[in-house]
Amino acid sequence: MSLHQPQKQVVAGAVPAGAVSGQPSARRQRRDLAPWLYLAPTVLLLAVFTYWPLLQTAYLSLVDWNLNPGQSADFVGLNNYGRVAGSTLFQAAFLNTLIYIGASIPLKVLLPIPVAVFLWSVGQKGHFYRAILFLPTLISFVVVGIAFLWILNPIFGYAKVIFAELGLRFPNLLADPDTAIWVIIGISTWKVLGFNVLIYLAGLASINKELIEAMRMDGAGDITIFRRLIWPLLTPTLTFVAISTVIFTMQQVFTPIDLMTEGGPSNSTTNLFYMIYQYSFVTFDVGGGAAGTMMLFGFLMIMAFVQFRVLDRRAHYQQ
Amino acid sequence: MQLSRPMMIVGHILVLAICLSILFPMAIVLSTAFKPMNEIYAGGLLPQAPTFENFARLFEKTAFGWYIWNSSGTTLLRVIGQLIIGVLAAYAFARFRFPYRDVLFALVLGAMMIPQVLTMLPIYIMMAQLGWFDTWWALIVPNLATPIAVFLLRQHMMSFPNELIDAAQMDGAGHWTTLWRVIVPNLGPAMAALTIIIFIDSWNEYFWPLLVTESAHSRTIQIGLREFLQEDMNDYGALMAGIIVASIPAIAVFLFFQRRVMDTFVSSGLKG
Structure with a gap:
């Protein structure tokens, strides 16, 4: 990356300032220690609250324990993994996770692209659209979940009133195992679409508009310009959006699942995250929860790797 | 185009x-x-x-005053802490050369890719052992390190004009003074964008407060709303009033910084 260039100049600029004030050895020692002092809080916090817990989760996945400090944790080896993987809850959660991710690719990763390209071409006049698109990012998922619970309420919800006026019966979407998951997918799309549009706009902002004018002069149409220029240049952003969407889809849908369906009806909306939560904090099966966590970790690593391989081959155009 | x-x-x-x-x-x-x-x-x-009767009923039926206090207090402390700690780390990565710098930076960025679900169990146990369960400590401390802040601020500090820093150091300013008196005041838009992102994250957080809070004295607004939903499922008037109260701060903060943020976000913020 070209970012390293200014760095060297900066360090070179900093050296004389220290050297001028004499006592080179003491100065040097202080300078060597300084970056570590600046870094200490972040490094310590990440070590204690991110990396160490990750290792500890791996350990917990090998024991049988119920979160009770008085109880000792028994080492059971890989038992938890077999037990969790064999449960119907895990199979439902895994399948649903694939559905959540599969649906999020066209809805959350691809649909924002034409929206962003359009807003980009509109320029400053699109400010109003952008502000509205960003609104759902600001409000919490709890708020969104409760609002849609009210709108979709089968007895006195708002949608039911509108359906009744049109002479239609409004189905109880959240009680039907076939539709409940799509309600949650729809709501989470509603929530993150605008945010992803904004990230694509950031990617588009770095495209040189003169290139487009040049292609225009050569008689290229909108579709050709998009396929030959915008799409390839946007691929690094696409990779970023795809990976973060997959990771965050896991997290984001936890809230609507917890508020609206609690994983039901008949496990049709639960996902791996919600399953881990249930193992760990509903039934206090720490080993099962940790084993589920490690399997989720492996799954996320594989997903990220696949996405890098698929998308990175197309990312050679990066400036 | x-x-x-x-x-x-x-x-x-x-x-x-x-x-x-x-x-x-x-x-x-x-x-x-x-x-x-x-x-x-x-x-x-x-x-x-x-x-306004829905709003009146909301405050009558629930401890919403407490929830607002807890959400505001923990969010404020968290945002300030995250910004300070992020600025310090970003400065170290942007302005110093030291052994293992690139490895450490990769580890900081890597943490961005580790969602909370992978680490929650041990942290939960840690909170219980420290006696932080159901206190503000549990809501604030585990979230103080912010990889995205380090990444974003480092980018902006690297492109900071050297002349200004040289001038400051010529006047005898050390690293500490340069950082807080010269660099940070000039990072306005980036700091604003970051403040919004962190603020919204913290204010809207659901999962972690759900795990570590129990009483009204430490519950945040989001968890209070959940409790209200479960206890009083059918009072939708008051629930809607509640979700409006819960949404106002994030929208207000956004409107306050909006222009700068949109610009930073779109022009420089998240370029890789």
Whole structure:
């Protein structure tokens, strides 16, 4: 990356300032220690609250324990993994996770692209659209979940009133195992679409508009310009959006699942995250929860790797 | 770039449809919150006799005052802490050369890719052992390191004009003074964008407070809303009032910084 260039100049600029004030050895020692002092809080916090817990989760996945400090944790080896993987809850959660991710690719990763390209071409006049698109990012998922619970309420919800006026019966979407998951997918799309549009706009902002004018002069149409220029240049952003969407889809849908369906009806909306939560904090099966966590970790690593391989081959155009 | 006319029309229709689907549920929530009891279940877009009784009932039935206090207090402390700690780390990565710098930076960025679900169990146990369960400590301390802040601020500090730093150091300013007196005051837009992102994250957080808070004295607004939903499922007027109160701060902070943020975000913020 070209970012390293200014760095060297900066360090070179900093050296004389220290050297001028004499006592080179003491100065040097202080300078060597300084970056570590600046870094200490972040490094310590990440070590204690991110990396160490990750290792500890791996350990917990090998024991049988119920979160009770008085109880000792028994080492059971890989038992938890077999037990969790064999449960119907895990199979439902895994399948649903694939559905959540599969649906999020066209809805959350691809649909924002034409929206962003359009807003980009509109320029400053699109400010109003952008502000509205960003609104759902600001409000919490709890708020969104409760609002849609009210709108979709089968007895006195708002949608039911509108359906009744049109002479239609409004189905109880959240009680039907076939539709409940799509309600949650729809709501989470509603929530993150605008945010992803904004990230694509950031990617588009770095495209040189003169290139487009040049292609225009050569008689290229909108579709050709998009396929030959915008799409390839946007691929690094696409990779970023795809990976973060997959990771965050896991997290984001936890809230609507917890508020609206609690994983039901008949496990049709639960996902791996919600399953881990249930193992760990509903039934206090720490080993099962940790084993589920490690399997989720492996799954996320594989997903990220696949996405890098698929998308990175197309990312050679990066400036 | 100028799109062709038919494309333009399709674009306007698509984006307008999306915007309407975003605004419509919000309009329903807003109007329901101001409807008196007898109107709530009758449909109708605007309240016939607007009232604040839903808000009054919300504060009567729940400990909403406490929730607001807890959300505000923990969010404020967290945002300040995250910004300071992020600035320090970003400065170290941007302005110093030291052994293992690149490895450490990779580890900081790597943490961004580790979602909370992977680490929650041991942290939960840690909180219990420290006696932090059901206190502000549990809500604040585990979230103080912010990889995205380090990444973003480092980028901006690297492109900071060297002349200014040299001038400051010529005047005898050390690293500490340079950082807080020269660099940080000039990082306005980046700091604003970051403040919004962190603020919204913290204010809207659901999962972690759900795990570590138990009593009204430490519960945040989001968890309070969940509890209210479960206890009083059918009082939708008060629930809608609650979600409006819960949404105001994030929207206010956004409007306050909005212009700068949109610009930073779109022009420089998240470029890789």
